[in-house]
Amino acid sequence: MRVDQALSTALAAEHAAVYAYGVIGARTTGELRAVAIDAFNAHRARRDRLRTLVIARGGDPAEPSPNYRLPxxxxxxxxxxxxxxxxxQGVTGAYLELTASGDPALRKMAALAMQECAVRAYGLRPAVETFPGMPVRPDPTPTSTATTPSS
Structure with missing residues (x-):
């Protein structure tokens, strides 16, 4: 994937994240709403940075969709x-291609974005998910191979 396409993919994911966190923030209260507002602001800042990068590279940044279908x-x-x-998880996956960029600054930005997303997801649901592009981890729960003695 070309860097310009990878930037566009990440930008599209950030647009969707801003939309989704707007919905989440409007439908929650208390600490969860505060988390949603912080995430909304973080994704909005990354979205704006990506737009600036696309423009600086001579591209035409995609605008957000007028509507999104939430899962x-x-x-x-x-x-x-x-x-x-x-x-x-979706935003993490969207940044994956940028980590292969030949530009160290883009690689660093993408890696930091992925790290922030992983930390935010873990803070919401403390479970370690499979890293995008990696095979599903085997269940760490040991299974019994012992047999009962026959009488």
């Missing part, structure tokens, strides 16, 4: 957390 429309706190974790 979950949150009506409970659990659904809001589920949506937020899905958003963070």
């Amino acid at each position: 979950v429309t949150p009506s409970t706190a659990a659904q809001a957390v589920e949506l937020a974790v899905l958003v963070e």
Whole structure:
């Protein structure tokens, strides 16, 4: 994937994240809403930085979609957390191609964005997910191979 396409992919993911966190923030209260607002602001800042990078490279940055189809429309706190974790996982995957860029500054930006997304997702749901592009980890739960003695 070309760097310009990778930047566009990350930008599209950030547009979607800003939209999703706007929905989450509007449908939550308390600490979860504060987390959503912080995430909204973080994704908005990254979106703006990506737009600037695309323009600086002579590109035409994509605008946000007028509507997005959310995988979950949150009506409970659990659904809001589920949506937020899905958003963070999606944005993490969108930055993956940029980590292969020949530009060290782009690689660093992408790696830091992925790290922030992973930390944010873990803070919402403390579970270690499979890294994008990697095979699913085997279940660490040991299975019994012992047999009962026959009588």
